[in-house]
Amino acid sequence: MDPPSWGVGEIMVESAVVPTKYWHKLADGRVQCDLCPRYCKLHEGQRGLCFVRACEEEQIVLTTYGRSSGFCVDPIEKKPLNHFFPGTAVLSFGTAGCNLACRFCQNWDISKSREMDTLADTASAQTIARAARELGCHSVAFTYNDPVIFLEYAIDVAQACREAGIKSVAVTAGYINEEPRADFYRYMDAANVDLKCFSEDFYQRLCAGHLQPVLETLQYIKHETNTWLEITTLLIPGENDSTEELEALTQWVVEALGPDVPLHFSAFHPDYKMRDIPRTPPATLTRARQIAMKNGVRYAYTGNVHDAGGGSTYCHNCGARVIGRTWYNLHGWKLSAEGRCQMCGADCAGYFLPTPGGWGAKRQPVRLADFAL
Numbered sequence: 375m376d377p378p379s380w381g382v383g384e385i386m387v388e389s390a391v392v393p394t395k396y397w398h399k400l401a402d403g404r405v406q407c408d409l410c411p412r413y414c415k416l417h418e419g420q421r422g423l424c425f426v427r428a429c430e431e432e433q434i435v436l437t438t439y440g441r442s443s444g445f446c447v448d449p450i451e452k453k454p455l456n457h458f459f460p461g462t463a464v465l466s467f468g469t470a471g472c473n474l475a476c477r478f479c480q481n482w483d484i485s486k487s488r489e490m491d492t493l494a495d496t497a498s499a500q501t502i503a504r505a506a507r508e509l510g511c512h513s514v515a516f517t518y519n520d521p522v523i524f525l526e527y528a529i530d531v532a533q534a535c536r537e538a539g540i541k542s543v544a545v546t547a548g549y550i551n552e553e554p555r556a557d558f559y560r561y562m563d564a565a566n567v568d569l570k571c572f573s574e575d576f577y578q579r580l581c582a583g584h585l586q587p588v589l590e591t592l593q594y595i596k597h598e599t600n601t602w603l604e605i606t607t608l609l610i611p612g613e614n615d616s617t618e619e620l621e622a623l624t625q626w627v628v629e630a631l632g633p634d635v636p637l638h639f640s641a642f643h644p645d646y647k648m649r650d651i652p653r654t655p656p657a658t659l660t661r662a663r664q665i666a667m668k669n670g671v672r673y674a675y676t677g678n679v680h681d682a683g684g685g686s687t688y689c690h691n692c693g694a695r696v697i698g699r700t701w702y703n704l705h706g707w708k709l710s711a712e713g714r715c716q717m718c719g720a721d722c723a724g725y726f727l728p729t730p731g732g733w734g735a736k737r738q739p740v741r742l743a744d745f746a747l
């Protein structure tokens with residue numbers, strides 16, 4: 375195998391297979407991937423559960439470097455991030471595969487893809503950074519599927535973006551081990567982490583994963599990085615929406631992460647292997663938001679529903695609405711250039727431009743080939 379081709383310069387995208395460094399050999403001849411807590415133990419030629427990392431020539435390789443399932447310019451609020459340069463545009467993309475196996479996956483055509491023809495677009499890190507700048511995007515988001523499994527590509531893109539003055543955003547389930555976690559978040563300016571529930575039983579039964587590594591990632595991001603953090607919980611009727619569980623989840627967030635980490639409660643729609651459960655009623659999202667705020671979360675939101683109240687940002691000190699949102703359109707901006715409430719002067723947590731971004735609710739598909747040199 376050739377030496378690593380990722381990490382510097384204009385990456386050649388002809389070869390999608392690159393070496394990785396998070397693995398070790400086992401006594402029985404297999405190779406163990408150490409990137410995520412799944413610790414896949416692979417024979418030569420086998421792929422891990424994520425499908426995109428595989429054992430080749432006695433090492434673990436990433437097989438989808440430089441390949442994407444498509445690029446799109448979105449509002450940053452769609453990630454969702456409500457406190458990271460509100461109103462700006464973000465160039466979003468994903469690859470294929472996932473290291474969790476959620477039965478309720480809302481993006482399963484990408485995350486469960488076994489077809490590499492899903493990966494229609496190829497792009498070097500530099501082309502992505504250039505496209506983001508020329509399209510007027512404030513940031514690039516690794517989204518649609520979990521960037522943990524294409525970490526080497528995501529880091530190279532984030533480095534190129536940093537050099538171009540573009541921020542990087544990870545949308546992730548936070549299921550990653552300690553060493554790669556530190557390597558990854560060094561380059562991420564913001565993250566929205568899925569906290570899928572607050573029960574080990576749910577993680578095991580419906581995601582084939584564990585809760586504790588996700589809690590560790592959340593604490594790591596909040597306390598040991600400069601990455602801006604927001605959290606999303608998809609509320610599934612009868613599975614993770616009980617008052618007891620929402621009390622426990624939101625109390626943990628305030629105690630372990632503090633009151634300034636925004637929480638998004640989003641609506642489930644029947645999909646993938648959970649088509650027999652109804653959509654989340656808006657009242658459930660509102661109840662979750664009220665529980666969060668009662669427990670001290672300063673910024674709690676409802677998502678995937680039309681709820682101007684639950685989608686807007688309020689000053690934690692005086693209660694004034696400082697950013698109004700109708701779907702992804704902003705209105706009634708009441709923050710100073712420094713990100714303070716214009717009524718009482720209290721800080722609003724997050725990162726803000728002096729004036730709101732003007733991207734609005736548009737969704738614009740992009741062909742990266744148009745930006746290659």
Ligand code: SF4
Pocket residue numbers: 407408409410411412413414421422423424425427428472473523
């Ligand atoms: S990243 Fe993929 S191959 Fe590695 S342990 Fe996780 S699921 Fe397995």
